[in-house]
Amino acid sequence: MLLPQSFYNRPTLKVAQDLLGCFLVRKFPDEAPLRCKIVETEAYIGQNDLASHASRGKTVRNGVMFGPPGIIYVYFTYGMHYMLNIVTEEESYPAAVLIRAVEPIVLNRKSQIANLSHTAMRDLKFNGPARLTKTLQIDKSFNHLPIYAKQHGLWIENRIKELKSYQIVKTARVGVDYAKEYKDKKWRFYIKGNEFVSKK
DNA sequence: CACTAGATTTTCT
DNA sequence: GAAAATCTAGTGG
Numbered sequence: 568m569l570l571p572q573s574f575y576n577r578p579t580l581k582v583a584q585d586l587l588g589c590f591l592v593r594k595f596p597d598e599a600p601l602r603c604k605i606v607e608t609e610a611y612i613g614q615n616d617l618a619s620h621a622s623r624g625k626t627v628r629n630g631v632m633f634g635p636p637g638i639i640y641v642y643f644t645y646g647m648h649y650m651l652n653i654v655t656e657e658e659s660y661p662a663a664v665l666i667r668a669v670e671p672i673v674l675n676r677k678s679q680i681a682n683l684s685h686t687a688m689r690d691l692k693f694n695g696p697a698r699l700t701k702t703l704q705i706d707k708s709f710n711h712l713p714i715y716a717k718q719h720g721l722w723i724e725n726r727i728k729e730l731k732s733y734q735i736v737k738t739a740r741v742g743v744d745y746a747k748e749y750k751d752k753k754w755r756f757y758i759k760g761n762e763f764v765s766k767k
Numbered sequence: 768c769a770c771t772a773g774a775t776t777t778t779c780t
Numbered sequence: 781g782a783a784a785a786t787c788t789a790g791t792g793g
Contacts, residue, residue, distance in 0.1 A: 609785070618785065628778060645786050646775030652785085665785060697786050742785050 568725040572715045575636035579655040579662040583610040584735055584756050586653075588726035591669050593703045595720065603669035603693060603703070605723075607757040607764050609740045611652075612662045618746035621661030631711050632661040639721070641700070641710040648697035649706050653714050653723070667696045667741070667755070670763040695765040734759045741766070 570589065575582055586605050594600040611619035611632075620629040620642070631640040632654055640652040640663050652663040671693055692698040700706070705721065712719045737753040744750050757764045 611785075620785080623779080626779070642785085643777055644784050646777075646784085648784095648786050650785060667785090695786070740785070745783090746785095 569717065570715060570723045570725060572635070572637035572713070575653060575655045575715075576657060577655070579610045579612045579664060580754065582653075582655045583608040583664045583754070586664060586666075586723070587735060587756060587758050588728065588730040590672070590724040590726070591666065591703075592717075592722050592724055593705075593720065594717070595704075601703070602672040602724075603699075604672055604726075605666060605668075606670050606761045607666075607668035607694075607755070609665040609667055609756070610655075610662070610754040611665065612656075612754070614661060615749075616746070617749045618740060618743035619661065619663075625661070629661065632663050633659055634711070637713055637715045639709045639712050639714050641705060641707050643707060645697075649700040650696050651700050651705055651709075665696060666699065668694045668757070668763050668765045669699050670761065694763045730758070 586608050589605050591603045591605055592600050593603070613619070614621050616622055621632050625633050628642055631638055634654060635658045636655050638654040640654055641649055643649055651666045653666070654663045656662045671691070691702045693702055709719065709721060714721065714723055716722065736757050736759050738755045739751050739753055740755045
């Protein structure tokens with residue numbers, strides 16, 4: 568089931584954990600949808616969070632974070648990488664969930680991505696925020712589009728099985744050492760034991 | 768293994 | 781002009 572916009576209009580820490588086990592679906596024209604289980608997320612919450620882009624006020628780049636929930640926030644960093652985020656919480660409160668890793672679910676041999684064969688798909692990389700956007704061909708053209716509609720070829724569906732709380736590992740976020748007292752907050756979540764998590 | 772440098776360009780100061 | 785919510789290849793132990 569397609570997750571509705573209201574799913575994202577909730578506390579970011581809750582959304583980030585509830586997204587684990589859900590499916591990020593990528594659809595290319597004339598191809599079967601490629602389903603990927605979300606296995607790792609991070610939360611960026613409010614203007615006080617020094618790790619968040621929003622901590623330095625609203626700018627052209629981070630303006631999407633200040634908008635309504637359920638909107639895709641894609642930004643470019645390190646001169647070469649795109650990051651996929653989903654905006655959370657009520658409008659004007661800047662917060663988002665970073666999708667850090669997914670696990671591709673191959674249902675049949677006809678599942679393809681950008682004309683790659685099934686065997687080639689085995690070598691594709693999904694473990695890391697920059698890798699998954701490259702593999703799924705997600706770039707800035709998705710910025711500010713809704714994730715709760717299918718028409719743009721990228722959406723998120725409900726998980727099928729319940730995920731128990733003991734299956735969720737909570738750790739500090741990656742690559743935010745500059746964020747002072749916020750760098751140690753355990754706002755990174757991943758599914759325990761999953762092979763596709765970016766790092767342990 | 769662990770660690771570091773380099774890639775490469777948008778964004779903001 | 782510096783830094784960046786990263787990744788890879790390369791070095792050394």
